[in-house]
Structure formats: C-alpha cells, structure tokens
Amino acid sequence: MAKTKKKSVTFDLPRKVATVSAMDEEVESDEDFLPDNENIISASEDEDAGDDERKHTKLLEAISGLGGRRRKKMTERSEASLQVSEFGVNAEGAGEKVALSDLLSSATEASRTDGTMTKTHRQLKNLEKRQATLELPLSHQQTEKIQREAAFEKASKEVSRWESTIVHQQRAEQLFFPLNQQPSRPRRMEQLVTSWKTQTPLEQEVFALLHAHRQPTFDPVLTPVEEAQLQAMSLEEAQLRRAELQKARALQSYYEAKAKRGSKIKSKKYHKVQQKAKRKAFLKQFEDLCKSDPERAMEELQNMEKKRIEERMSLKHQNSGKWAKSRVIMAKYDLGARQAMHEQLELNRQLTHKPLPSSELHDDSDDDSNSDPTLASEDQTLPDIVNEASANQKEGANPWMKMAVVLTTAEQEEPKAVADSETPEAAVSDAGEVGEEREEETEEERLLGEFARRRQLRRTNDEEEEDKEARQTAEASQTDGASEVSPSRADRSDDDDDGDEDEEDQMDEAAASELNALFGRLAKQAQQGAAPLGSSAELLDEDTTRVRTLEQAELLAETHNDTAPPVVESEEAAPGHDVDDPAPKGKGHQKVIDPEQVLTKQARSIRVPMTTPAIEDAEDEALDEQTDMIREAFAGDDVVSDFLKEKRKQEEEGRPKDVDLSLPGWGEWGGVGIHTKKQKRKRSRFLKKAPPAAPRKDRKLPAVIISEKRDASVAAHQVSQLPFPFENPSQFERSIRSPLGSTWNPELAVRKLTAPRIVTKAGAIIEPISRDDIMPAKAVAGKRRAAPDIQLGGDAERRGGHHRPGAKKKKHKK
Amino acid sequence: MKVKVLSRNPDDYVRETTRDIHRVPRNYDPTLHPFEVPREYTRALNATKLERVFAKPFVGSLDGHRDGINCMAKHSKSLSILLSGACDGEVKLWNLSKRECVRTVQAHEGFVRGIATRFCGTSFFTVGDDRTIKQWKMEPPGYGEQEEPLNTILGKAVFTGIDHHQQGETFATCGQTVDIWDEQRTTPIRSFSWGVDSFSCVRYNPVETELLASCASDRSIVLYDMREATPLKKVIMKLRSNTLCWNPMEAYYFTCSNEDYNLYTYDMRHLDTPVTVHMDHVSAVLDVDYSPTGTEFVSASFDKSIRIFPKDGGHSREVYHTKRMQHVICVRWSADNKYILSGSDEMNIRLWKADASEKLGVLTGREKVTRDYNQKLRDKFQHHPHIRRIARHRHLPHDLYKQRREIKEMKDARRRKEVNVRKHSKPGSVPVETEKEKHVVAVVE
Numbered sequence A: 001m002a003k004t005k006k007k008s009v010t011f012d013l014p015r016k017v018a019t020v021s022a023m024d025e026e027v028e029s030d031e032d033f034l035p036d037n038e039n040i041i042s043a044s045e046d047e048d049a050g051d052d053e054r055k056h057t058k059l060l061e062a063i064s065g066l067g068g069r070r071r072k073k074m075t076e077r078s079e080a081s082l083q084v085s086e087f088g089v090n091a092e093g094a095g096e097k098v099a100l101s102d103l104l105s106s107a108t109e110a111s112r113t114d115g116t117m118t119k120t121h122r123q124l125k126n127l128e129k130r131q132a133t134l135e136l137p138l139s140h141q142q143t144e145k146i147q148r149e150a151a152f153e154k155a156s157k158e159v160s161r162w163e164s165t166i167v168h169q170q171r172a173e174q175l176f177f178p179l180n181q182q183p184s185r186p187r188r189m190e191q192l193v194t195s196w197k198t199q200t201p202l203e204q205e206v207f208a209l210l211h212a213h214r215q216p217t218f219d220p221v222l223t224p225v226e227e228a229q230l231q232a233m234s235l236e237e238a239q240l241r242r243a244e245l246q247k248a249r250a251l252q253s254y255y256e257a258k259a260k261r262g263s264k265i266k267s268k269k270y271h272k273v274q275q276k277a278k279r280k281a282f283l284k285q286f287e288d289l290c291k292s293d294p295e296r297a298m299e300e301l302q303n304m305e306k307k308r309i310e311e312r313m314s315l316k317h318q319n320s321g322k323w324a325k326s327r328v329i330m331a332k333y334d335l336g337a338r339q340a341m342h343e344q345l346e347l348n349r350q351l352t353h354k355p356l357p358s359s360e361l362h363d364d365s366d367d368d369s370n371s372d373p374t375l376a377s378e379d380q381t382l383p384d385i386v387n388e389a390s391a392n393q394k395e396g397a398n399p400w401m402k403m404a405v406v407l408t409t410a411e412q413e414e415p416k417a418v419a420d421s422e423t424p425e426a427a428v429s430d431a432g433e434v435g436e437e438r439e440e441e442t443e444e445e446r447l448l449g450e451f452a453r454r455r456q457l458r459r460t461n462d463e464e465e466e467d468k469e470a471r472q473t474a475e476a477s478q479t480d481g482a483s484e485v486s487p488s489r490a491d492r493s494d495d496d497d498d499g500d501e502d503e504e505d506q507m508d509e510a511a512a513s514e515l516n517a518l519f520g521r522l523a524k525q526a527q528q529g530a531a532p533l534g535s536s537a538e539l540l541d542e543d544t545t546r547v548r549t550l551e552q553a554e555l556l557a558e559t560h561n562d563t564a565p566p567v568v569e570s571e572e573a574a575p576g577h578d579v580d581d582p583a584p585k586g587k588g589h590q591k592v593i594d595p596e597q598v599l600t601k602q603a604r605s606i607r608v609p610m611t612t613p614a615i616e617d618a619e620d621e622a623l624d625e626q627t628d629m630i631r632e633a634f635a636g637d638d639v640v641s642d643f644l645k646e647k648r649k650q651e652e653e654g655r656p657k658d659v660d661l662s663l664p665g666w667g668e669w670g671g672v673g674i675h676t677k678k679q680k681r682k683r684s685r686f687l688k689k690a691p692p693a694a695p696r697k698d699r700k701l702p703a704v705i706i707s708e709k710r711d712a713s714v715a716a717h718q719v720s721q722l723p724f725p726f727e728n729p730s731q732f733e734r735s736i737r738s739p740l741g742s743t744w745n746p747e748l749a750v751r752k753l754t755a756p757r758i759v760t761k762a763g764a765i766i767e768p769i770s771r772d773d774i775m776p777a778k779a780v781a782g783k784r785r786a787a788p789d790i791q792l793g794g795d796a797e798r799r800g801g802h803h804r805p806g807a808k809k810k811k812h813k814k
Numbered sequence B: 001m002k003v004k005v006l007s008r009n010p011d012d013y014v015r016e017t018t019r020d021i022h023r024v025p026r027n028y029d030p031t032l033h034p035f036e037v038p039r040e041y042t043r044a045l046n047a048t049k050l051e052r053v054f055a056k057p058f059v060g061s062l063d064g065h066r067d068g069i070n071c072m073a074k075h076s077k078s079l080s081i082l083l084s085g086a087c088d089g090e091v092k093l094w095n096l097s098k099r100e101c102v103r104t105v106q107a108h109e110g111f112v113r114g115i116a117t118r119f120c121g122t123s124f125f126t127v128g129d130d131r132t133i134k135q136w137k138m139e140p141p142g143y144g145e146q147e148e149p150l151n152t153i154l155g156k157a158v159f160t161g162i163d164h165h166q167q168g169e170t171f172a173t174c175g176q177t178v179d180i181w182d183e184q185r186t187t188p189i190r191s192f193s194w195g196v197d198s199f200s201c202v203r204y205n206p207v208e209t210e211l212l213a214s215c216a217s218d219r220s221i222v223l224y225d226m227r228e229a230t231p232l233k234k235v236i237m238k239l240r241s242n243t244l245c246w247n248p249m250e251a252y253y254f255t256c257s258n259e260d261y262n263l264y265t266y267d268m269r270h271l272d273t274p275v276t277v278h279m280d281h282v283s284a285v286l287d288v289d290y291s292p293t294g295t296e297f298v299s300a301s302f303d304k305s306i307r308i309f310p311k312d313g314g315h316s317r318e319v320y321h322t323k324r325m326q327h328v329i330c331v332r333w334s335a336d337n338k339y340i341l342s343g344s345d346e347m348n349i350r351l352w353k354a355d356a357s358e359k360l361g362v363l364t365g366r367e368k369v370t371r372d373y374n375q376k377l378r379d380k381f382q383h384h385p386h387i388r389r390i391a392r393h394r395h396l397p398h399d400l401y402k403q404r405r406e407i408k409e410m411k412d413a414r415r416r417k418e419v420n421v422r423k424h425s426k427p428g429s430v431p432v433e434t435e436k437e438k439h440v441v442a443v444v445e
Helices: A002-019 A025-031 A034-048 A051-066 A100-114 A119-129 A140-160 A163-171 A189-195 A201-212 A224-232 A235-264 A268-292 A294-313 A322-331 A335-352 A361-381 A384-395 A399-412 A414-422 A424-434 A437-441 A443-464 A467-495 A499-534 A536-543 A550-561 A566-580 A583-588 A595-603 A618-635 A639-654 A676-686 A729-737 A747-753 A777-785 A792-813 B036-053 B365-380 B385-392 B398-423
Strands: A175-177 A758-760 B058-063 B069-074 B081-086 B090-095 B100-106 B112-117 B123-128 B132-137 B151-154 B161-164 B170-174 B178-182 B188-192 B199-204 B211-216 B220-225 B231-237 B241-246 B253-258 B262-267 B276-279 B285-290 B296-301 B306-310 B318-320 B328-333 B339-344 B348-353 B440-444
Touching (some): A140 B231, A268 A294, A294 A335, A729 B036, A747 B365, B036 B365, B036 B385, B069 B112, B069 B328, B069 B339, B069 B348, B081 B112, B081 B123, B090 B112, B123 B161, B170 B199, B178 B211, B199 B241, B211 B241, B253 B285, B253 B296, B262 B285, B296 B328, B306 B339
Parallel strands (some): A175 A758, B112 B161, B241 B285
Antiparallel strands (some): B058 B348, B090 B100, B112 B123, B132 B151, B170 B178, B199 B211, B211 B220, B220 B231, B231 B440, B285 B296, B328 B339, B339 B348
16 A cells, blocks of 8 residues: 555656756756655655545445456545645755856866866856846837838738739730630641640651751741751852852743743634644654654654643643633633633543554554644643743742752762763753753753852862863853753754744844843853952952052951952052052042142131040051041031021021912913013913011021921921920831821731720629739740841841851962 | 723622622822821821710719718629618619619618628628628528628727628728638637727738738828738828729739828838829819729719829829719729729719720721721820810819819919929028928838
8 A cells, every 4th residue: 555655656746847847957956866755755654644544445445346347546646745845856955046056066076087177167157157137028019110021021022023024014015804815816836836746657757757857847947958058158159159040030031921922922823823833743743753763753652641641630621720710700700701611621631531542553643643732832832941930939949949959969960960061062952852841841950950060160170270260161151151042942943833933033043142142241240259259369469569568468468368349448458558649549539628628728727626536556546637637627617608508598498489370371372473571471460479578587696597487377286395205206206107097008007006005805804913924024024025036137147157257268278 | 803801800899798898909009198197187186076075974873872872892703783882871782784773781870881792702791880790692682581691790899991802711891900800700810900090991902912901090001911910011191091992903003092182102112102193183082993904093082073093194084073973982993994983972873984985885896996096096196286185175063173273273382482492592401302202201110
C-alpha cells in the first residue's frame, strides 16, 4: 500500500512541473533533486494516515475485485504539506534572490582548475555587468500605423500588376465588350499550323520534304537556299542577268505582239486559208518524208499519236476554259453561244478520236493529217517560248531564281553544256531542220542556258585574265545575240509558206534587226555596268591622268576599292582638285554665284562674328572657314531690297483685280477694216472695275509686312488653335486631309477607318475584368514594338551590305 | 464582215432577284471626286446636327414608389431586373423591358439604406434604418407564402450601406464601422474603424476583389483590404465624399462624388492628388456609377441633373434633366452599357439612354455603317468651331443655368483674387496651387 501511494505522488509531480515548464533554469536544476524529497515526504505522510482509511481502501479493493476485472486505481491528491511549495521546490530559501554568482560558482571553480575562462562564463559576466532595461513595446497607434503601411504596400503592389493591362487597353485601337468573347470567325492559317502536328505517314513524309528544303511555313517569301543564292550573286552578275532578262522579255513581247496581230485578223476566210495551206504543207512534207525517210515518217506518226494522247490528257477543247465559261453564262441568253460550245466539244471528239491501227502507214497518215495538223498549226501559231514565259509570270516564280536553277542544272550537266556551247549554232540549225515544237519550246530555256554559260565563261575569264579578255567576251556575246535570233527566223520560214506570211516575215526581219540592235546596246550597257566593278582597273587607268603623286594614287585606289560609283568618285576628286588649283572651280560654278565677286563687293562692308568649329582638323578648318565666310557673305546679300520686293509683291497680290466679263468674239465683227477702237470700247463695257483697295495696315511701317490674307468670313469656320493631341499644324492638317468616306475609299478601307473604338454586344452583361486577363508587362512592350513580319526592303539592304565586302575581296585578289 | 459589239456578262448587271440591290461599280479616281475635305466637312456638320436633333435620351419612367428612392441595385445576372429601395422601407423589383414593378417588399422600418445583389443573382441583401441586415430571395414567394427574409441580422447601430463581394460569400456593410460579414454568420468576421464614427458608403473593388473603399463622415476616403486586420490608408478632403465607385476595368482607379460639386478620380496607390477633377455640377454630387466598359461614369446630383463624364475628362459630355425630376439620389449604369437609371426624390426611377442620340433596336448593316461613319466624321471635325458649337450645345433649365453662371463668376473672382494676392506679395510666398492639389487636405497612413 505504501508503495502504491508513493507511486501516485511521483506520478503527480511531473504534471505540476509541466505547468511551470516555462520557468527559469534554476527551477529546472532543482527538479533533479525532487524525487528524493518526495520519497521523504510520502514516508512521513504514511505514518500520519489513520487506520480507517486503510480499511476503507481495502473494502473498496474488495468490491472492485468482485467485478472480476481489476479496477484502475483512483489516484488521489494528498494534501500538500507546508514544507512543499507550489512548484514542488523546497521553500527554504524562498525569499532569497538567486544571484548569477551562485550559479557560476561551480563553473568558476572548473575554470580555475582549467586555468581558462569558458565562453559561457564570459557571457554570464557580461550579462551581469549590463544594467539597462528592455525598451517598452511600441504604442498601439504606432504598431497599427506600421501594419497599415505594410498592408498598403502589399495592396498597391498587387494592384500594380494591372498597369500593363490598363495601358494596353487605353492604347487599343478597338475594344470589344464583353471581354473574353469566343471568336466566331475562322482562325488564321498560322494559328492552325502552329498547333497542328503531323500524324499520318503521308503528312510526315510531306513535312520531311518541306523541312529538307527548309521551306518557310509562315511567310513564304524566300527559302534559306534561295536567299543564299541571292546573296551569292554579285552586282555585276545581277546586272548582266537583268540585261538578259530584259532581252528575254523583249523577245517575249515581240512574239506576243506578233501573235496578237495574227489573231486580230478577223477574217474567217483568211484563217481558213491559212489553215488549209498549213495542212497542205504538212501533208506534202509528210509524203516527202515517207518517200525519203520512212523511219522519220514513222516517228512523225508516233508523234501524232502522242499529240492525241496529250490532247486527251489536256483540258483543251473541253469547255473548261475562260472563253467556254463565258459561253456557258451566255448560253442562257444566246443560241449562238450554245452552238459554239457544241462545236468545241465536237472538235475535242475529233482530236481525241483514235485513228485506225497503223498497219498501213500511208492511208492512216492521210486521215491523221486531216485532224492533227490543225492542232499542230494551232500550236505553231503561238511559239511556246511565249507561253512558257507568260506561264512563268503567272506562277509568280522569281525569274531570277529560275536562272539560278538553270545555272545549277547547267553545272550538273557540265560536259554536255560545254559541248553545246562549243557548237551552239549547229544545235540551233539542227533544231530548225527538225522543225518540231519540242525543240521550239526550249528556245527560251536554251537562251537562258546560254546566258548562264556565258556568265560562267566570263567568270572564269575574270579570274584568269584582265579587261582585254572581257572585251573579247563582250564581242562574242554580241555575235551570240545575233546568232540567237537567226535560228528562230529559220524556224519561222520553215513554218510559213503563204504570201501574207512572207510579208510578215519581212516585217519580222526588220523587227529582229531592231531587236538585235537593242540587244547589242543592252549588252554594251551591261558591259559598261559591269566594267567599273568587274574591271575597275580600267577606270583607275583613266583616272591616273589626274593623280600627280604616288600617295594620291594610293588614296584614290583605296577609295575605288570601296566600290563607290563613278559619280561619287568625281565628287570626291573635286575638293582635292580644288585645293590644288581654285581657278577651274570658278568655271565650274559659273552658273551659281561667284563667291569672289560677292566677297569683293560686299563682304568687307558687313562684319559678322565668325564662329569656328571647335573640334576639326586643321585642314578642314581652313576649308570650312572659307565656306563659312562665303555663306555669311550670302546671308547678308541685299536683304533689304528683297524684303521690299516681297512687300510690293504682297501688296500687288492683295489689291482687288478688275474682272473681265467680255466673251471673245461676242458682239464682234470679223474681217478687214474693223475698227479696233470701237471693239476696245465695247470690251471696256464688260470690264468690271475693282473697288479701291482698303488701305493696308502696314502702309506706314516700311519694315513690316502685315498679311491681309485672313478672311474674317472664312475664319469663323476655321480652327484657330492647334487642338490638343496634335503637335504641329501639319499633323492636324494631315488628319483632316485624308477622307474617310466610301466615295474616296474602297469598302474594306472604309470599314477599317470608321471602326468604332468601343464595340459592345447587344444584350450581353459586361462583367468586370478578371484576374485571368492580366497581361505580362513584357507582352505589352513587345506589342508596342511589333515589327512587321516581312521586311523585304530591309533584307535587301542587308543583302547589299553583305554583298559589298565580297566584291571588295575579289578586287583585292587581283 | 464582223460587226463589233459590246459584249458584257449579264451576271454583272442583272440582279438575281428583284429584291436584290443594284450593283454599283465604283471608280475611286480622286480626280472624279474632288473637294473631299469640304464635302466631308458638310457631312460632318449634318451628322452633328442630326445627332443633336435625335438626342432624346429619356426612355421611360418607373413610378410606384410612395417615397423618395434612396438606393438602387442592378441584378448581377439579368439585364432586365432592377431593385430599388425607398425612404419608407419599401423595396421594389422592376422588370425594365416591360417597365413595370414585379414585386414589392416592405423590407425595413424607416429608410432602406442600401441594396446589394448576390453575385449569383439568387438573393439580395438590404440594410435599413432599423439596424437590420436582411437577405431576401430574388424569386417572389409562392402562393400562400409570407413575404419573409431568408436571414435577418440585428446590428448594434444603423447601417448606411452594403456591398457584396464579387465572387465570395462575404459582404461588407458600413455604419459606425465598416464590417465584413460572412453570409453564414450573424457577427461580422472583421470590423474596421479608424477614429471616425460614421461611414456613408462602402464599395468592393470588382477587379481586385479583396479591396474595399469607404467614404466617412470626417471627409475621408478609407481603403481596406479584407485580408488585413487594419485599414490601408485614408485621404482627407476639404469636403465630405458621398459615394464612390471603382472602375470595373482598371483595378486601381476609383471615383468619388463630393459635396463640393465635384467628382474626383483617384489612383489608389497615390492618394495625395486626384488623377482628375471632374467639374460641372452646381450642387452636391450624391451618387456615381461607372459604365461597365470603364470608359465613362455617370453622376447624380442634388442639382436635379445627371451628368455623364468620360473617365479622364474634366467636364461632362452630357447632361440629362427633366422638368419633373427632383434631387437625384441614386444612379446606375446598366450592365450592357446602354442605359442609365436614376432614382430621385420625387419617387420616380427614370430610364435614360447612355448615348442620347442612339437608335434603339436592331440596326441594319447600312445603318451601322452610316452610324460609324458619322461618328468618325464628328470626331474628325470636332475641333472646327461651328461643329463644336453645335455638338456642345445643351439645353439647361433656367435655375441650373443661372447657378452655373454664378459659380463661374465665383470661381473667376477667386482666381482673380489669388492672382492679385500673388502679384502683391513676395515672390514665392504664395505658391501656385493646381486644381488637383486644392481639394486634398491630408493623406493619413
């Protein structure tokens, strides 16, 4: 029993301790001794306890034992004796203060034994020394103020996130409310493409191809390859190519003109005759061929078959062309149109009709010749070069790029090309003999190929030799140009047999000669254009006459290497020249005012303080001084008389003028012996005299012009002050000048110009802006700067910039 | 011999149906259309004149209240429902499209001081002079049911205003203190006071939804953050502000209507000077409400007129008044940016068009085009004196006109005096005070 009691007390104690756990160290250190104390106490307690109690507890235990299960013992709190303090500490020295020194005593002893002061010791000592009390906490008001400030800072920071969004909204051209409407219109292609991913193998294949060629997806202007090719082209080449292109274009236009002329002839009979003649000629030719060269004839036949197949493949004569469509429209209203359509279809049937099996060559050829030659002739009337060129234009393919392609192909098939270049005329004549469209169709290609070849040749020449060589090539090219035109002539003479055609041919020849001349000139121009760049040595030679010393020559050479155009160069040369001998300069500037004259006349009388530039080279300074002086002299040049003149002019303008209402010839007799005096008098009747002018305000102020242009009646309608957002009158005037209405602008532009700033949706509640709409500051900045997607001009400039150093290098090589 | 004839595609000029319009080919060659500026000027002049001719803003009046209207609230989900509280404690729900009262509730004894609809639109709260906050269902009670509030909260003092949170289940009231309430509780979850005894208005920021602002009777405007234990800041002005309204599109701007006849737009981050001072009223401004687009606001004044101000304009672009309209106590801008509602002392709610000359109803495409074009023309030539004069002309009742003139004279005199004082005193001793600086007394942190 005693044991249990003891236990109960010991259990009890820690709880008490826990309540005072926040006490000082002192208390805790004392706690260690507690258990012993407690034992003592409980023992003493035991003795005091009465017998009754013991009996009672026994009884209770017995009762609890009856229940079968041992009841948990009830712990009891015994009365605390006087000796036990509230904290379970012996209250002996309760009144005394615990000094730090008491606690330290053991520590100091330890340190004495060690001979060193421990860290804690030192700290405690310091603590002992310090006497200052802690500061009072801040007043309620002050703490609240600090809290408020912090909270406000936080809130304003939070709110400032909206700044970019608000600025963006304020600057927006157009605002749509409610915000976050789902756009109903279809999205742009780029938006779709960026989110789209290849899925099927076919798509992947296509994409792989596109990526292989690095085809730009977004703004398909130029692929990197194309760009590189463009960059690789030097200026001279570009110029040459341009010349070539011009030539090609001239050729094309010429052909077009001819075709137009032919097609303009309205006479059906003429066409019929022509067709018939052609057919005849073809037949004749074919028969001849059959006799002389059956193989050839066979080939021809096969060719015809091929034509038929092609006809079947093409959409020609199938009422799908532009003309046919127009006929379809008219068919509703016009019987003739319907008939024409039927005819077309009939023709198609004819052309695609398969001839009898070609066992008997001759018979079949007759049949075929009825149908096919028409087609052939049709094709022949318009040389394919024209078609091809126009097709190129329609496609919008960069002709320059096409050149590049030709060039590359030419490079690939080098041996063949070389062989061709050796005998271009032979090849052409061959083509003429064959007289087939296949050959004709490649005429332009051939032409361009030849250009390319020549270019290549020129390049090699450039690297190998000097200007003489270049001159030779120029000559060669001229002769080439002549030779090129001749084969086409040969072709035509083969095709056309009729008298009319002969006439045309003559005209053609004349035109061709003209063309030749033109091309010659073009080639020359190209040469000249190329000369300063390709062979700058030539120009330098010319210039040597002016250069006196070696240093000067070097200087000039340097300037030339900068590929400055000759015009600039001459300007550059002028000042140097000026320094040397000013006499010729006077001649050069005769039309302008002679500075010397002016200086002798007036400059001395006018004394103007000179302002000299602070940072300048000595030479420049001297030069500038001179020019300044001249300028100053001009500044003072007869200002007064000018002013007076101007004033007089203004007065004159301001004076009301007589109005002549007479009509010439009205009430007058014509012929000999008419009195001019009478007529004059008559005329004076219709002359309305202007009222005398009101006296000018500045009539007594000789040095002032007061403008009297202001019209009071109009001024009431005019804006007298510059309105707020505008910075200068011209800006304002510009805003007024551009019309908005549909009378002056096309539909879409009007819609854009008159778009209202705020658009609301009818019947929709406009919710306040939500936090999802916050725009990051960067996005707004980016939008503000928003550069255009495509910058062709800028690119071109950059390209030019890149190009120049390359050209420079070339020259250095020499 | 072939005869040349003009051949045209009939599809270019034959109409498909007789109801179709004729196709008109246009030639935009400027030489064919000379005098573009004078012609457009004439058009602009005509457009301006027509705009003034068609400026009939008054749409209709809702009568039925038996006392002056003290407060109004828009329904948060429906455009056609309006709630109004009168000085006799009656709350009425109106159907605006039919212009009729759909429900009447005797909500309070004494004034109904404030109404706020819940963000979901299913119920609304009213506060009154009887120191109670009551929550009501938006639907009328069923047959045989009593008209009873969902909840009633008894407060210690009179509540003068109420506003509901934009999304959350909390609302704010003002009276002796500004209290934040949870809908589920009968005691405020937060109570702000800062040395003043009465507030006249409290408004939640609709964008930064945890922020609030209130107008106090000590001439101050106080900002709060619902999450903080203390108010944020306050600015004390020369005269008391009656109400304020946050801009629904620009988070940190709010406008307050002041007793000194002006309205002030503040940036809440810089309370020391207002961003804009809006002047034109000739008596105390009692209420203000922003358009939902945040570009304009409307103000109601004791001078029996309503004015519409651009948010950054110092003067109003429009003034509405009628002979019968008395002191306008409250005003609201409808949520579709089309209408303005004003409640006044003489027991009527008036419905106005926000754009006085706007044509109501569905517009055809051509009408829209013309409207846009005319608007642009008016904007383009707005600085020309004749057009300006016509566009700015407004009719004012005689009293108003006289008062305006008087106020102008007073202002001029004051200015003159100031200039004279400055002229006759030591340079620098009388500093130039801008209009914005004049009205702020202090900013208290």
